[in-house]
Amino acid sequence: MIAVESLVKTRGGVRVLDEVSLAGAAGGVTALVGASGSGKTTLLRCLNGLETFEAGSLAVAGHRLVAGPHPPATLEVLRRDVGMVFQQFNLFPHLSVVDNVTLGPRVVLRETVSVARGRALDLLDRVGLADFATARPATLSGGQQQRVAIARALAMRPRVMLFDEPTSALDPAMTAEVLDVIVDLARSGQTMVVVTHDHGFARRAATWVVELAAGRVARQGPPPDVLG
Amino acid sequence: MRRLGHVRAPVAAVLAILAVGGTVTRAAELDEVVRRGALVWAADQEGGGPHVFPDPEQPTRLTGFEVELADLVAAELGVTARFQQGQWDRLPLLLGRSADCVINGFELTPERRRDYGCSRPYFAYALQFVGRRGAAPATLADLAAPGPRGAWRVGVLTGSAAEQVLRARSDLQVEVIGYDGTVDSLEQLRGGVLDGVVMDDCIFTFYADRFADLRAVDRPFAGGSYTVLTAAATPRLAAAIDAALGRLIADGRLEALYDRWDLAGRQQMLLLRDAAEIPAATRRDTWDLVRDTAPLLLKSAGMTVLLSCAAFPLAIAIGLAVAIGRLHGPAWLGPVLATYVEVLRGTPLMLQLYAIFFLLPKVGLALPAIVAAVAGLALNYSAYESEIYRAGLRAVPAGQLEAAMSLGLTKWQALRHVLVPQAVRLVMPPVTSDFIALFKDTSVCSAITVIELTKRYSVLALSTGRIVELAVATALLYLAMSWPLAILSRWFERRLERPAGARP
DSSP states (O other): OEEEEEEEEEETTEEEEEEEEEOSOSSSEEEEEESTTSSHHHHHHHHTTSSOOSEEEEEETTEEEESSOOOHHHHHHHHHHEEEEOTTOOOOTTSOHHHHHHHHHHHTSOOOHHHHHHHHHHHHHHTTOGGGTTSOGGGSOHHHHHHHHHHHHHTTOOSEEEEESTTTTSOHHHHHHHHHHHHHHHHTTOEEEEEOSOHHHHHHHOSEEEEEETTEEEEEESHHHHHO | OTTOOTTTHHHHHHHHHHHHHTTGGGOOOHHHHHHHTEEEEEEOGGGBTTTBEEETTEEEEEESHHHHHHHHHHHHTTSEEEEEEOOGGGGGGGBTTTBSEEOSOOBOOHHHHHHSEEOOOOEEEEEEEEEETTOSOSSGGGGGSOBTTBSEEEEEETTSHHHHHHHHOTTSOEEEEEESSHHHHHHHHHTTSOSEEEEEHHHHHHHTTTTTTEEEEEEEEEEEEEOOEEOTTOHHHHHHHHHHHHHHHHTTHHHHHHHHTTOTTSOGGGGGSOGGGSOOOOOOOHHHHHHHHHHHHHHHHHHHHHHHHHHHHHHHHHHHHHHHHHHHSOTTHHHHHHHHHHHHHHSOHHHHHHIIIIIGGGGTOOOOHHHHHHHHHHHHHHHHHHHHHHHHHHHSOHHHHHHHHHTTOOHHHHIIIIIHHHHHHHTHHHHHHHHHHHHHHGGGGGGGTOOOHHHHHHHHHHHHOOHHHHHHHHHHHHHHHHHHHHHHHHHHHHHHHSOTTOOO
């Protein structure tokens, strides 16, 4: 499902990703760990084309990206199969919660309003926010907003979900409610890549752990091998 | 004053009224003119020849028979003449403020006799209908029935006797269109926008060589005489100027002047007469004033609303497109649109309106005045709106575009559903403020013959002499329109604050 081969990305002359290859992360839950600035988030953003790279290649959910600028058409097809959840949630503030969730299905998948809305309400129920469908994002707590963001990404029925430090902007109580949703999703068989500092979470949910250091893969393997 | 906040508009209106109302008392009498050593005379060089116009040989110098007349009159008073420029139909408003007298082909009328000091006539004019060679109407009699395009479109100098005479002729099938300059109307006639122009015959004679494709239709059909206007508050100055003219006429110096300007063929016998031969009009009472002016003012207010409401949505649509093109379009488009914005922002609205109305007909695109006005306002404001929307689009956090594109939206879908709706909400306050600015800027359109509220006020104030009352009425009309506008836009702003898709 995910393969990365000799990825090189430079920023201002510095190699932020230096010949990164991921082999074992075929499916399941991959956790990307490592110190700040080690390249975890950059690698994740490469996986759905938010960043370009100078050398190497990668394949996600059957879509291949190569070095250089990505053609918009390639990215649009890839992103239908690859969902992303951001550290800062990035909900659309001008839309209600349910409209945040239905926007992708309506505009990209051309679903009718009633079909998209029905599925959105199911997803909101799954993340425990069925009562907040008509609320504005700004009236929700951070944990609630992040759960809406997860529902929004899931509404596209992605084959792979990418999480970029989904709980680092949250306090411990809210962190727990978001991690519960992600663990629940992992158990249901969703393929995902999660950038995290939370080794406890990685041990609990990941099937494969990749540790990056200074843009290189330091170690990778099953959680007990890497995290000890 | 385009950045004036809407809250300050009423204050500005009140100040304007006070300014107009406070002018009556400060007129310079004869002794002050003598002490100063200069007679300040007002005219509009745009009015053109042979009266007052820039010397073609030396454009910084003014020439014309009235320039020489002003010199002669000033010399008779023992002072020098000093020129003051003003827009022709508003020259009388300068009296007692920045000018002592107006010498610029002002016809002696009962209304002017009532409101100003009027000298004895110094020139006899006749009104001439000018048409295109080989085009209808062939004779003045043809004007009694509609022309091939409906009512005959006839240009006049705004506020002139030609306008007054023509508007009073209900037997003629003509649409009278007021211009600020005489050459403009001749250009429009040549370009086919007008069917005719009515002007003083000496003006047409003066420009006949330059407009060889135009011709006089029949003989002049009405006439009168020019007078030197002074403020009502300066009777001794008026008497001194009148006496000076008397001496210039008696000793033949005025006749010599007209000979030199080739104007002596006229029946200048009128010059021997006295201003008092034209009776002064009586002042209408307030009720008559309201009855006569209210329908005209309301109609012109409607024109102001029409211009703003037609132009502003266009300005927003163009501005938004330009902003999106600059931020998200192909690389080559950026400099093109930046140039568009700088050209439209960096040149006066008045000039742009002129270009659209007077220059486009030269390349075969003759737009009706209202269309030209809406187009000019929309283009001018689109430059300002594009900068506001550009700022608004940039103020939307980068994560919004990334989140939308991560869902598989194309860039244009992301703009349509995510970026633009947020930018529109962000920029509501400055955009509202610009709408009110445009609302007031519509007054510039009078330069291209569109009569909106400000122009109507100025015309009515001069013809009735009720400057203060009409200023108050006009200001109230503006307020009555802009206040609901401000309330409406605040309501709209609040409505946009709510999430677009929120439904019960």
